[in-house]
Amino acid sequence: MKKPGLIKPLYxxxxxxxxxxxxxxxxxxxxxxxxxxxxxxxxxxxxETFVKPLLDQFEEETGIRVRILSGREELVNQIEEExxxxxxxxxISNDAGAMEYLRRQNLLAPNDSPALENIDxxxxxxxxxxxxLSARARVLIYNKNLISEAEMPETLQxxxxxxxxxxxxxxxxxxxxxxxxVAALREVWGDEETRSWLSALHQNAGAITGxxxxxxxxxxxxxxxxxxxxxxxxxxQLEEGQDNNVGxxxxxxxxxxxGAFVNVAGMALIDGAPNKENARIFIDWMLEDEQQFxxxxxxxxxxxxxxxxxxxxxxxxxxxxxxxxxLTDLGPHWPDxxxxxxxxxxxxxx
Amino acid sequence: xxxxxxxxxxxxxxxxRQAALENPSRFRLYIWRGNPPGFIPEALALVTALVMFxxxxxxxVRGIQGGWERWLTLLDTRIPHLLWNTLSLTVVVSxxxxxxxxxxxxxxxxxxxxxxxxxxxxxxLPLVVPPYVGAISYIIVFGPQGLVRNLVGEAPFxxxxxxxxxxxxxxxTYPYVFLITSAALKRFNLNYEEAGRxxxxxxxxxxxxxxxxxxxxxxxxxxxxxxxxxLSDFGLVSMLRYTTFTTAIYFQMGSxxxxxxxxxxxxxxxxxxxxxxxxxxxxxxQRFVQDAGTFRKPLPFSLGRWRLAGLLGLGAVVASALVxxxxxxVYWSYYGIARGALDGRFLEYTSxxxxxxxxxxxxxxxxxLPLVYLKSRHPSPVSxxxxxxxxxxxxxxxxxxxxxxxxxxxxxIPALYGTAVVLVLAYIIRFLPQAMxxxxxxxxxxxxxLDEAGRSLGYPPWQVISRIILPLIRPGILAGMALVFVSAVxxxxxxxxxxxxxxxxxxxxxxxxxxxxxxxxxxxASLLIIIVSAVPLKWLINRF
Numbered sequence: 044m045k046k047p048g049l050i051k052p053l054y055x056x057x058x059x060x061x062x063x064x065x066x067x068x069x070x071x072x073x074x075x076x077x078x079x080x081x082x083x084x085x086x087x088x089x090x091e092t093f094v095k096p097l098l099d100q101f102e103e104e105t106g107i108r109v110r111i112l113s114g115r116e117e118l119v120n121q122i123e124e125e126x127x128x129x130x131x132x133x134x135i136s137n138d139a140g141a142m143e144y145l146r147r148q149n150l151l152a153p154n155d156s157p158a159l160e161n162i163d164x165x166x167x168x169x170x171x172x173x174x175x176l177s178a179r180a181r182v183l184i185y186n187k188n189l190i191s192e193a194e195m196p197e198t199l200q201x202x203x204x205x206x207x208x209x210x211x212x213x214x215x216x217x218x219x220x221x222x223x224x225v226a227a228l229r230e231v232w233g234d235e236e237t238r239s240w241l242s243a244l245h246q247n248a249g250a251i252t253g254x255x256x257x258x259x260x261x262x263x264x265x266x267x268x269x270x271x272x273x274x275x276x277x278x279x280q281l282e283e284g285q286d287n288n289v290g291x292x293x294x295x296x297x298x299x300x301x302g303a304f305v306n307v308a309g310m311a312l313i314d315g316a317p318n319k320e321n322a323r324i325f326i327d328w329m330l331e332d333e334q335q336f337x338x339x340x341x342x343x344x345x346x347x348x349x350x351x352x353x354x355x356x357x358x359x360x361x362x363x364x365x366x367x368x369x370l371t372d373l374g375p376h377w378p379d380x381x382x383x384x385x386x387x388x389x390x391x392x393x
Numbered sequence: 394x395x396x397x398x399x400x401x402x403x404x405x406x407x408x409x410r411q412a413a414l415e416n417p418s419r420f421r422l423y424i425w426r427g428n429p430p431g432f433i434p435e436a437l438a439l440v441t442a443l444v445m446f447x448x449x450x451x452x453x454v455r456g457i458q459g460g461w462e463r464w465l466t467l468l469d470t471r472i473p474h475l476l477w478n479t480l481s482l483t484v485v486v487s488x489x490x491x492x493x494x495x496x497x498x499x500x501x502x503x504x505x506x507x508x509x510x511x512x513x514x515x516x517x518l519p520l521v522v523p524p525y526v527g528a529i530s531y532i533i534v535f536g537p538q539g540l541v542r543n544l545v546g547e548a549p550f551x552x553x554x555x556x557x558x559x560x561x562x563x564x565x566t567y568p569y570v571f572l573i574t575s576a577a578l579k580r581f582n583l584n585y586e587e588a589g590r591x592x593x594x595x596x597x598x599x600x601x602x603x604x605x606x607x608x609x610x611x612x613x614x615x616x617x618x619x620x621x622x623x624l625s626d627f628g629l630v631s632m633l634r635y636t637t638f639t640t641a642i643y644f645q646m647g648s649x650x651x652x653x654x655x656x657x658x659x660x661x662x663x664x665x666x667x668x669x670x671x672x673x674x675x676x677x678x679q680r681f682v683q684d685a686g687t688f689r690k691p692l693p694f695s696l697g698r699w700r701l702a703g704l705l706g707l708g709a710v711v712a713s714a715l716v717x718x719x720x721x722x723v724y725w726s727y728y729g730i731a732r733g734a735l736d737g738r739f740l741e742y743t744s745x746x747x748x749x750x751x752x753x754x755x756x757x758x759x760x761x762l763p764l765v766y767l768k769s770r771h772p773s774p775v776s777x778x779x780x781x782x783x784x785x786x787x788x789x790x791x792x793x794x795x796x797x798x799x800x801x802x803x804x805x806i807p808a809l810y811g812t813a814v815v816l817v818l819a820y821i822i823r824f825l826p827q828a829m830x831x832x833x834x835x836x837x838x839x840x841x842x843l844d845e846a847g848r849s850l851g852y853p854p855w856q857v858i859s860r861i862i863l864p865l866i867r868p869g870i871l872a873g874m875a876l877v878f879v880s881a882v883x884x885x886x887x888x889x890x891x892x893x894x895x896x897x898x899x900x901x902x903x904x905x906x907x908x909x910x911x912x913x914x915x916x917x918a919s920l921l922i923i924i925v926s927a928v929p930l931k932w933l934i935n936r937f
Binding site: 084085086090091092108109110111112113117124125127128130131217253254256257261263266285286390 | 537538542543634636644646803807810811892894895896897908909910
């Protein structure tokens, strides 16, 4: 047997020191290194690929260290839960409904920065607490090998028709684009009709995915003829090296129809933000021309600031019939919309 | 002799009970069976055990308090569907893993298959591939937009189906059965089978009536691990778009409907308990003792013309559970690295993984010591009770532990909520039992006589611990740390739910990249996790 050695007091001291340092580092949230200008905590519900380059650039230009927490719409609830324990400074969202909901819950702080005036009043909160940057319309992406534009349904109502059973894809009910879309439909159709439409949609959908990327890829690959997505997913799929024979139908465009629903992506200033000054700096910075262009260019959304050119191939905001509804009106209906979705049998989760 | 000892112990217990009845101050002596530990080790063990158990208790309480209304709605809508999804997957994967594991174990231990030593290693290796990483490689190859489809025009089968999920999950869990069953087969005594042969049974009957029953305990232990894994897996099932209790709890928490998440957790905890109880029942009803005195190693079974079939079978398993994932990940890492996956951020994610997992490993090694020490040196109902409390987190899925942490920290300890402390504590709760197992295996080999020698030479108890016990069980401590470290690096659901902003780890990055479909960007991190996991493989395999 090996002769038992001695654990020297030195070892013990070192071990205790390591423990103490680790504990300290962990409590302080893992050593905020670099950046003498403080930090900025961004909760990001948008695809990270579109946001990260901008945040990196901001970090570089200002020396403010950006800490990002990427997720999906659950971040809305997280902000709500952390009401008495605020961690986030800025919330980047794909959904005006979610931001307006937060504002009405008194979770956002007003912002009077003149930079906000670049954006049309329709696309920002009355108190400036959130501001839209890019528009996103709800469209049907389809695979041209499987179905022609003429065969495609022209209205969303038609998706409830059994003839489309198993032919299309939707996202899970909790996807924030979906929730706000449903909130808008409720305004137009009323509860009953929306609920039965959702049930039929749930019945008919061939696949229910977590997000829209799955849908554009699957439709592009010919797994399903078409799917309900935001317009820019169509443009993203066009850019793919393969599986790119896709088209997009803006629904409900005929005379007398309601038009396609348009949502906006943007950013919101959190009430009680620990780094409020940095949050304001960030929002002003994002509203500069270059950043506005960047924000919508990579995701192929339509910029809301008229000076900025839309990406090639993307429809300008006035080129199609949009559902005439004020986005700020949707906030209060947001939780009801979720409830309605759950009642219809469509899961919020995957 | 054993009867005498038991009788002695019973007398002693009766004596202490009597003493405690007569004088309440003797109560402590009674519950510790006359051998109470010092105050400091007991306080440490007690606090650790409580901290390990409170979050789970809290989830249970909140779930039960969830309200009839919520229970009824959930029982009506979600639970039946989830029960069916979860149980069918658990049963199918357990059976498939049992079949593959036992067949492979028999082939490499009992037959004349060529290269059995190498096969044994290759078949155990998939243990280092985290199942969600394995799932990514299967999506890359067989997914609807995968490699196969690009080559032949359409995907050969639907990977996002029950069959797909079950097959992939089986591929990365069968090694549990394989390792435990091979270990049992290696200790197998030829005498029993020979007796059967002499009694006139043919090969098949011997296998059915003698070999199989003798293997039952090992198979049961393997299936237990597989089914507990299937119940708790989050990454693989969610990547393959399958809904079980864990994913439902995760998404319910995501929408911060914590009470519903707690209700679902209660059901999942019940299922886990039922499985543990079933295994305990089947195990305790059957007892086999193999007489070591007359041990004779069985002769290898000659496969004859079945040799090729055996080789092909094992080859297929190794190809799908090891070669395919590794080669796909290496190939894809190449693309990912060319696209700049290995930037400064990657280093940052790696350091976050190392820091959190390292902290968890160190804390686990330290915190396990008092518990293990009490259990080994002061055996009594009290020390077993502390141990059981501390083990509670072991069988339970990470989502439930994360749920408990969020409940407690957001409501009562807001200052720490949202820091890495919560994350590390979750790791400790989940993985402390691994450190305890490794350390107690080592400590049990150190005879208490050595402690006594130390004491009689004048060392106080703490010096006995630091000068005799700690140096002797160092290998166990290190092994425990390695196991905890690797488990924490791989951990996904609790990390996703508890990570502070800006502290993404490698596992989190894999999940984010994969959920956006950027598998090439997820590949380098996946490969790194596999390499890290391979480090304590020696200890991992020796555990069985």
